[in-house]
Amino acid sequence: MGGRHMTITPSWLDTADRRSPWSQVTALVAGIGVSGYSAAAGLLGVGAHVIVVDERAGDAEREKATILETLGADVRLGPGVTATLPAGVDFxxxxxxxxxxxxxxxxxxxxxxxxxxxxxxxxxLRDPDNAAPWLALTGTNGKTTTVAMLAAILRAAGLRTAAVGNIGDPVVDAVLDPEPYDVLAVELSSFQLHWARRLSPRAAAVLNVAPDHLDWHGTIDAYARDKGKIFEGCEIACVYNVADAATEELVREADVAEGCRAIGFTAGVPAVGMLGVVDGVLADRAFVEQRQTSAAELCTLDDLPSKAPHNVANALAAAALARAHGVPVSAVRAGLRGFTLEPHRIQHVADVDGVVYVDDSKATNAHAALASLMTYDPAVWIAGGLAKGQDFDDLVHAVKGRLRGVVLLGRDRELIAAALARHAPEVPVIEVADGDTEVMDRVVAHARQLARPGDTVLLAPGCASFDLFTSYSARGEAFAASVRRLGGR
Incomplete structure (x- = not known):
């Protein structure tokens, strides 16, 4: 075999559970970040032999390596360690x-x-006797808010649950928790779904599909296919967005369990088999016996933390997943009434001289920025950062009538400036270059100059933050601090 080491992976791996003979296998864990560390620790806990590799060798990586080595792992850090596959690796x-x-x-x-x-x-790694069902969701935008809403509803129903996956604790930690969960609210990114082979959730939802992470996936079709994997093997309900045809198409293409239903959610009046809004009331026409002629009232728009259209859609999707799991209407209402949005998601910062300042730093792609901008009219839009291969023409064309002005920052600001020049040449645009002076102070000062009483200054960057800030949270906090200085607070 030319010196190559060949391994025969045990046949039980495809159908493995926590009680499988893990001591017979050697696993290579690629990466020692949050999920990699969790995976390595979990495998060590069930007796597997574990090799961990990561090109990074900073303080955080070495600290985790020390712990994993104490547990019995072979940890290899530094440049070049990921270039080859170690001998004897089973998976x-x-x-x-x-x-x-x-x-x-x-x-x-x-x-x-x-x-x-x-x-x-x-x-x-699930316990075959206590395998909590998964209510899973994905989407280009709104995942974190929706899974947090779902967890709040499940808790209101008296269920032991957690929001895990791309939010909160890693899923491996959750399934290995000594105290079993009743059900898990699982947020999944396109990266996580890319590798998924056998998900089979109790119910699943795709909130929306719009271009994002194309630098990783290559094409929008490949990105959408990875999102659609969440429906594979779905048992009770595949939840889709009526306003986003791509999500319904993913349901049509999925291989699901016998009897699994397609459930739509809409901002309009729901048809049979859907959840929607009727006269300010969130209504369920999918999980009630008399759905041909009536609907169940879930809550009112006033019960939600925000009436922004995308927030209403998130609430409907969360309610659909919970109802698919059999949660009563009263728990949906209680969970949504008590829910508060996380910071940097359409967060009101301050009113200064009759202008409202709003932080939606979590809007890290064009689709999220569009949803945010459609909530405000007129708006001074603050945008820019790392574009991740996105195109901004459709976004600018859709919102140009709402824009009082635009302030741009970040590495790829010229991409947005070019789209504005093509589709909204009459809108004033100010580009703020990087520099020694606090960039956000300059951005906010320019936004103040453009705004008029009654306007909203909206930070909805449409881009990732890592060119200038450590995270979208840090970017939002910088914005809020600059606004407070503007208002003398």
């Missing part, structure tokens, strides 16, 4: 951010060594 667990063309993953595929994502690993 690989890859962290979500690792692209399929990473050398170790290419080598594994070439040798026929299975590659699992953290989600498939978590499914294989």
């Amino acid at each position: 690989v667990v890859t962290s979500p951010g690792w692209q399929p063309d990473a050398p170790a993953l290419v080598a594994a595929a070439g040798r026929g060594v299975p590659i699992l994502g953290e989600i498939d690993l978590a499914l294989r």
Whole structure:
């Protein structure tokens, strides 16, 4: 075999659970970040032999390595350690951010060594006697808010639950918790879903599909296909967005369990088999016996933390997943009434000289920025950052009539400026260059100059933050601090 080490992966791996003979296998965990550390610790806990590799070797990585080595792992950090596949590896667990063309993953595929994502690993580590069902959701935007709403509803129903996955604790940690959960609210990113092979959730939802992470997935079609994997094997309900035809198409293409239903959610009056809004009331015409002639009242728009259209859609999707699990109407109402939005999601910062300042730093792609901008008219829009391969023409064309002006910052600000020049040449645009002076102070000062009483200054960047800030949270906090200084507070 030319010196290549070949391994024969045990046949039980495909149907493994926590009680499988894990001590017989060696796993390579690719990455020592949050999910990689969790995967390695989980595998060590069930007796597997574990090798961990990561090109990074900073203080955080070495600290985790010390713990994993104490537990028995072979940890290899530093440049070059991921270039090859170690001998004797039975399967690989890859962290979500690792692209399929990473050398170790290419080598594994070439040798026929299975590659699992953290989600498939978590499914294989469940206790067969206490395997909590999953209510899973994905989408380009709104995932974190919706899964948090879902968890609030489930808790209001008296169920032990947690929001896990792309939010909160890793799924591996949740399935290995000594105290079993009743049900898990699982947020899944396109990266996590890319590697998924056997999800089979109790119910699943795709909130929306819009171009994002094209630098990772390559094309919008590949990105959408990965999102659609969430419906594979779905048992009770596949929840889709009536306003986004791509989400319904993913349901049509999915191979689901016998009897699984397609359930739509809409901002309008719901048809049979849908959830929607009737005269300010969120209504369920999907999970009631008399759905041909009536609907169940879930809550009112006034019960929600925000009446912004995309927030209403998030609430409907969360309610649909909860209702698919059999949660009563009273718990949906109680969960949504008590829910508060996380920071940096359409967060009111201050009113200064008759102008409202709103932080939606979480709007890290064009689709999210569109949803945010459609809530305000007129608006001074603050945008820019890392574009991640996006195009902004459709966004600008859709919102140009709402814009008082635009202030741009960040590495890819010229992409948005070019779209504005093509589709909204009459809108004033100010580009703020990077520099030693606090960039957000300059951005907010320019926005103040453009705004008039009654306007909203909206930070909805449409881009990732990592060129200038450590996170979208740090970007939002910088904005809020600048606004407070503007108002003398």
